[in-house]
Amino acid sequence: MSTKLVIFINGQSRIEYDRNTRLPGHQRQFLEKMDIDMAAGINMNGEHIVKPDLKVRAQYIAMQLVNSIFSENDAMIAATCAYLATRIPDLKQVQAVEQGENISFDLVFTDEQKNQVAVQFDPGLATKH
Numbered sequence: 001m002s003t004k005l006v007i008f009i010n011g012q013s014r015i016e017y018d019r020n021t022r023l024p025g026h027q028r029q030f031l032e033k034m035d036i037d038m039a040a041g042i043n044m045n046g047e048h049i050v051k052p053d054l055k056v057r058a059q060y061i062a063m064q065l066v067n068s069i070f071s072e073n074d075a076m077i078a079a080t081c082a083y084l085a086t087r088i089p090d091l092k093q094v095q096a097v098e099q100g101e102n103i104s105f106d107l108v109f110t111d112e113q114k115n116q117v118a119v120q121f122d123p124g125l126a127t128k129h
Contacts, residue, residue: 005085007065008095014069017081019089031083034061058088058107066096066103 007015023031035057041050042060049056065080084091093108 005081005091006093007069007081008093009066009069010096010098015077015081017085019085021082021085023082023086027079027082030079031086034079034083035087054088058084058091062094062096062105062107063103065094066105 003019005017005019006013007017038052038057038060041048042052042056043049044052044056044060044063052060061080061083065077065084068076068080084094090109091107092110094105095108096103096105
């Protein structure tokens with residue numbers, strides 16, 4: 001079983017996060033703060049979600065991750081990868097495709113690319129409440 005979470009953009013592997021990476025205390029606290037902040041609600045694709053479940057949180061964090069890769073925000077890339085890897089252990093890949101101003105992505109939960117969740121979003125609409 002792979003311990004890697006792999007992020008693909010336009011078919012190319014951009015990030016490989018090893019789940020065996022040991023997170024320092026301040027990083028674990030930051031992930032807990034992310035959970036607390038999202039528990040207060042999130043705005044995704046123009047819709048306010050009052051109590052996002054883990055699936056919605058995964059989609060939201062994946063959007064933040066892809067935006068962070070495009071903006072080369074290394075700190076947020078590390079935080080969002082760590083969040084997805086630790087909170088959703090069955091997640092194997094995030095596959096994003098850039099289509100002009102829009103980005104679509106799939107969350108892949110097995111190495112065989114079954115059980116995918118397809119999501120389309122406008123990067124300008126993903127904001128925290």
